[in-house]
Amino acid sequence: MTSDPPRLRADARRNVEGIRLAALDVFRAGGLNSPLDEVARAAGVSKGTIYHRFGGRQGLIDAVVEELFAERIAGIITAVGAIEDPAERFEGYLRQIWLVAFDEPAANDVLLRAQPGSGALTALCERASEVAGGFLAEAQATGAIRADLTPDDVDVLIWERGIIARACDEQHRDSYVRSFEHTLRGLRNP
Amino acid sequence: MTSDPPRLRADARRNVEGIRLAALDVFRAGGLNSPLDEVARAAGVSKGTIYHRFGGRQGLIDAVVEELFAERIAGIITAVGAIEDPAERFEGYLRQIWLVAFDEPAANDVLLRAQPGSGALTALCERASEVAGGFLAEAQATGAIRADLTPDDVDVLIWERGIIARACDEQHRDSYVRSFEHTLRGLRNP
């Protein structure tokens, strides 16, 4: 079970690893749609090799998405989970997710597409979505957050922010934050 | 003054008009970045003719933007201007603008880019922005709208919605509206 026959040759293994690392860099900097040529160049390899080893962009994404995103999200969830007040916890979660969307194009792409084709990825998004649902329910129970807000609403809010973040080239972080605070205020009970 | 010498030949005049009409259709349906080939095909003309007659995409946009956008905005301003309550007027203006952004990709593109190069266009955007500023100030005077909201904030809110609207392929109109109502609530005073 540790090693099924299809063992790779030494050079292939080296390349797979190099490509993974390069993809992490490139995707982090430019999002999941960065040209594969760029990844290939960064890995010191030819484009063809990426196709051979990963089957294309989708496969490459699957191979790095965990590292690119899972720990980031897990970190946020535990960090925010430590907040006592449920309403603050809920708002804190949204703020953190929204900031990740702004600061990390790749993570944002993950949040935005839930690429149909990557099990790992959709599972991740669903888990995040469930967590958000939990936070929401608890926050609503205290009466601080509007009762008519649904988990779907939260998904939409996250998706929308992701779209906006993707469109912000540099700067604007301040007005991005300022503006999501308006939205946040609109989720509270009067 | 009625007719400067550079009179066009009959076929040219016919084509100019056909291209304008085709551009209106195509731009309305697909936004200002639709392929010019498509406009050409719709006009029963070759791409080259568009370049000859309008100098390129920018010129073509200038030639239709008024019809595509100005009257729409003017309509909103007068319609909304009839609302008595300043706060409702302000909110009504935002709602209408946001709906236009959703329903008309071309108008949305106008709102989003303010293409540097079209005087008519930037003038339009600025006028709309000023009107919004007026509505905002009046609404704030009644105390219904938060005092710390600035005209720049409003511009950002409109820009952001435009970005979102552009990303919505079909459906979603309901959740689009639902979600901007959240934002709207966040602009009110508690």
Place this chain on the structure above:
DNA sequence: GACTAACTTGAACCCCCCGTCAACTTGGGC
């Protein structure tokens, strides 16, 4: 050290769109 299966390469081909221009039509003045 030779030999083969595994690996890699990069040119070739595809799609989509922009903008140009030499060659060809045609309107309309004479």
Place this chain on the structure above:
DNA sequence: GCCCAAGTTGACGGGGGGTTCAAGTTAGTC
């Protein structure tokens, strides 16, 4: 009706990126 300037065409070159595959290279076995 002729004729040429005005007008139109569509092929061409350029850029960006994706995907494939024949030909060349190399790890690793015997």
